[in-house]
Amino acid sequence: NAGVMQNPRHLVRRRGQEARLRCSPMKGHSHVYWYRQLPEEGLKFMVYLQKENIIDESGMPKERFSAEFPKEGPSILRIQQVVRGDSAAYFCASSPTWGAETEAFFGQGTRLTVV
Amino acid sequence: QQQVKQSPQSLIVQKGGISIINCAYENTAFDYFPWYQQFPGKGPALLIAIRPDVSEKKEGRFTISFNKSAKQFSLHIMDSQPGDSATYFCAAELRGAAGNKLTFGGGTRVLVKP
Numbered sequence: 749n750a751g752v753m754q755n756p757r758h759l760v761r762r763r764g765q766e767a768r769l770r771c772s773p774m775k776g777h778s779h780v781y782w783y784r785q786l787p788e789e790g791l792k793f794m795v796y797l798q799k800e801n802i803i804d805e806s807g808m809p810k811e812r813f814s815a816e817f818p819k820e821g822p823s824i825l826r827i828q829q830v831v832r833g834d835s836a837a838y839f840c841a842s843s844p845t846w847g848a849e850t851e852a853f854f855g856q857g858t859r860l861t862v863v
Numbered sequence: 864q865q866q867v868k869q870s871p872q873s874l875i876v877q878k879g880g881i882s883i884i885n886c887a888y889e890n891t892a893f894d895y896f897p898w899y900q901q902f903p904g905k906g907p908a909l910l911i912a913i914r915p916d917v918s919e920k921k922e923g924r925f926t927i928s929f930n931k932s933a934k935q936f937s938l939h940i941m942d943s944q945p946g947d948s949a950t951y952f953c954a955a956e957l958r959g960a961a962g963n964k965l966t967f968g969g970g971t972r973v974l975v976k977p
Binding site: 752779781783788789790791792793796803804839843850851852853854855856857 | 867869899904905906907908909952958961962963964965966967968969970
């Protein structure tokens with residue numbers, strides 16, 4: 749059973765370009781969380797999605813950021829018109845459901861560098 | 864407030880020594896407290912976790928102590944080994960229909976010297 753797969757592992761974008769980050773959850777997992785980690789800081793929650801639904805996007809910046817988790821295919825975190833401050837590691841985690849006996853497993857992250 | 868404060872930011876310990884990392888939280892609604900270990904270039908991996916109705920949990924060399932009244936919890940790494948050198952994050956989680964959302968501390972970089 750493969751773990752949570754994120755790609756690309758490293759992404760370099762020029763200011764103003766779009767960044768598209770992909771997350772394939774573990775097999776059987778239908779819940780996906782995105783977190784952002786700035787250098788030397790802890791992870792910050794961005795968004796929680798179930799298949800075809802955004803459940804909680806309270807951590808998402810109001811502009812330029814969007815996320816989706818379609819019925820088929822990976823979850824996508826999209827950052828439009830990237831700025832230098834978007835440079836960070838973006839981690840995806842997945843779980844089979846929610847609740848007391850559920851753990852989320854993290855991918856290895858996508859490290860975005862905006863130049 | 865949904866904050867978790869972690870200290871120290873970094874820690875150097877000799878092989879065989881004890882590493883102690885402390886965390887404090889504010890929101891009494893948190894109902895799960897995991898610790899994650901992260902190696903450079905990798906994602907966080909769950910190390911050990913505790914529920915608020917338990918005061919201590921031990922798994923091998925790793926022990927969580929939990930003080931609900933003080934809203935504090937700590938990780939003790941006994942007999943620290945060079946392979947334990949990593950960044951450790953405490954977290955607090957709200958588990959429910961709105962998902963299992965983690966609030967992380969700022970991290971502690973642990974270096975175990977041989």
